[in-house]
Amino acid sequence: MISPKELIAMHEAINIAKNPDTPKGPNPRVGCVILDKSGNYLSRGFHLGSGSDHAEISAIKNAQQDLVGATMVVTLEPCNHSGKTGPCVEAILKSGINKVIIGQKDSTAIGSGGGAVLAKSGIEVIFSPLEPEVSAINPWFSVAMKQQRPYLRLKLATSLDGRIAARDGSSKWITSSAARRLVHQFRTDSSIILSSTKTVIIDDASLLARNSDNDLLKIQPQRVVLGRSEIPQSHRIFKEGVAPLIYPHHDLDSVLADLWSKQFNSVLVEAGPRLTTALLRSGLVNEVLWFQAPILLGDQGLAAVLDLGVETLEKAHKLHPYSVEQVGVDTLTTLQIPVVN
Template structure:
């Protein structure tokens, strides 16, 4: 990866245009789905902006296509001859729901392309090479780190070739997810639960096991206060049938989908979700499902809400990981620590007999072997 500075071949006007393209890419905020956020700015030979465009999500025109269309509408096609395209991501070289952007730039008469992040998608990459082979002056890796920050989950998913998995867990101080008598509701505070709904809203899939469905009958939807877009896909992993009356078996009024993954193999489950264009899975199942993903090496991030309470007994946060000695312990690096203080912003939660106390939210990632 390059550093977050302009490459030596980038001109000042192009670097400025690239920062503008990043602003455009972020226009609609977080956009979930199989496609990244991308922005494009077209410059004339003097470095003056001709037109701009950005991608609005899967199935819509790519940023380059939008910018080219805007330029033709504003100044006509001839103005693009000899122009420069500045893009946050390497122009694609494949035909999917839309045509290849690299070819569209060639057809428009673009003579120079400056882009930030090489495309990590093995299906779409190659646009830079295609443009160079056609005689276009190509400058790559300008402000690459800043561009990667636009699409951190998408980029990681492309590199992994599977959805990124975030395990969310709420526990007591001694690592219990419920009391011994089965009363497990509201270990954490209303403010923590509201924050967890915002976490759900940032993922395109919420995954639990059939055991959680039978025991808790969850809805796995994002509460209205945290909802900023479509509901995530509700996914259930396990071979047994869902109870016909369960909330996951009966679609809610907003048409939120439920996908039943009839397998006990986390790899198979993620393969199916990848094929369904899912890129970020929030793992919310119980100890058994969490342990299965840990043993398979498929947990990329942990978000743990810890409440200041001791239970002494009750279900564990995670099942058997096969660890028999301290040297085999699963070790994680703390990425972020946030104090979640009591809030009055969500009265529906406050009225539901939950604790009103300060919790701690930990964000962690598995430690990489050196």
């Protein structure tokens, strides 16, 4: 059973996870609070991003007192595996904490099961009734766990009439510098940026996240490229950053399953019409980020989306508008596609 003080502590952990100081990025944002036997706060912690201490470890290290008999309140189930950091479960067991209250179950292939291990070791484990509020902290991660594959966002940058290039193939730049800066932020917020070999070859794209001075941002997505065409070694994608993952096929389900098994929970797609259309037809897209520039290119321009197999209005792909905002002179419309159970 959760006491009123412990319930308040879970609200505090949620606020810590949502705080602007808790970085957004490819990893879920997590907050943690440790209470003494009387329900007084001993320490707080949060996850600073990939490779840094998890929120539980941070809170344990921040504690200035003995934690024997203490209660940990954490928004996400503690992990039981070693990745870039050690398992949180092990640190909790060594600390002397005897009760752990968890806001959201971790159902990823590698991260799950921490609560069960703690319970088997004699620690009282309770799942909080505030799971809906906790899930809202990391909506992509929560959806990804539900569907057991990465959350997939598809970025489009087009003219008002849905074209990504003029008749002669010129496309730089359809959208404004403000829109392009925001796309780089979307990149650093994602675990993966995915494109096609054709797009990488034609654009000589690095697919890295940069700031307005063209400097690389601290957090970079893993670059993934699909296709059978061979990319020349002289291209930028091989000259900077971690080597890209290249899948020499277009089996989208198997690619996403493999990325999920590697702990990647969100994908941003920046690709040409063929891969864009294949993803929309597959039903794998969760969200569309559509930048529209206030220009018209006409029917001789290159369309962003090709044949979707829609023959009647009834069969149209239905997207749900989530937000519309002005970005420089462009408009960004965010549309969501509900998860089908």
